[in-house]
Amino acid sequence: MGKEAKLNPLYIFQDGFLRRKDNTLVLEGEEKKKYIPVENLLEIKVFGEMDINKRALEFLSTHQIPVHFFNRYGHFIGSFVPIQHNTNGSTILKQAEFYSDSQKRLGIARKFVSGAMENMGAVCSYYSRRGKTLGITAAEVKVAKHQVEKSNTISELMAMEGQFREKYYAQFDRILENEDFQMEKRTRQPPQNHLNTLISFGNSVLYSTVLTEILKTPLDPRIGFLHSTNFRRHSLNLDIAEIFKPIIVDRSIFQVVNRKQIGPEHFRGVENGIYLNQEGKKEFLKAMEDHLRMTIHHERLKRKVSFKSLIRHEGYKLIKHMIENREYDPYKLGA
Secondary structure, three states, rough: OOOOOOOOEEOOOOOEEEEEEOOOEEEEEOOOOOEEOOOOOEEEEEEEEEOHHHHHHHHHHHHOOOEEEEEOOEEEEEEEOOOOOOHHHHHEEEEEEHHHHHHHHHHHHHHHHHHHHHHHHHHHHHHHHHOOOOOOOHHHHHHHHHHHHHOOHHHHHHHHHHHHHHHHOOOOOHHHOOOOOOOOOOOOOOOOOOHHHHHHHHHHHHHHHHHHHHHOOOOOOOOOOOOOOOOOOOHHHHHHHHHHHHHHHHHHHHHHHHHOOOHHHHHEEEEEEEOHHHHHHHHHHHHHHEEEEEEEEEEOOEEEEHHHHHHHHHHHHHHHHHHEEEEOOOOOOOO
């Protein structure tokens, strides 16, 4: 993986126009201009109403900087992805081979689901050790993972993952013990309460973050394994995100709620749903960035790495599995 570059994402909330000026970017809003140097820019995530011209896109493409777009509710709606200099034919062919072979595809998809279950279980274990009485134990995770290994189809596997995640989400009320943030049940598009809104927003942002990290590898993000490769623009980022949702999104939720960084005043009701206002989005994104930048000591790499780097590392482990026949072992929290 090499030494980590100090690259940062840029979140744009204001309305305006993004253009190139010489060797930098300029964001022009109603009140002021903001100059954006690209040397340390990892990605751009746009939440406001922004116009961008071709010269700016060409400039971003040259510097390999993707732009991710979100609608006014915070839903991830698409990306501008520069031409991938890292992509190579042999890796894409291997991805296609493993996707086309039902058993090879199922084998990788099982790993994504078992890794997600393991990390959901690790989050529950953390709070159980702190006195919370939760309905998911290490023994239940072991049983669920055993069932995953016996799955015969992708649809069966996704059903198992969905059922386990619903049970996991049901533990959030006991973890948070906050009347303003209760699960009741998982609702989407639109989310129906504060907690569901945080989950939906966090997952949406994570999908774009994972996509940015995949683009640094030779993998083609359009070819996933758990999520079908079809008319959807990208699917591999959805696969890898399953592993990291409990680590990045859910722990960010517990932080902002328990520390009262986000409260009911950060939400608004729109079109039969509830969404974060601009201030709420900013607060949540700060928490997510904190978790993404958090470092751990990696035993195999023999050094400290950030969780953002671990997301990219999942891609390289997949490549070694497909090309070098190494066993793919998804990242597990605390392992």
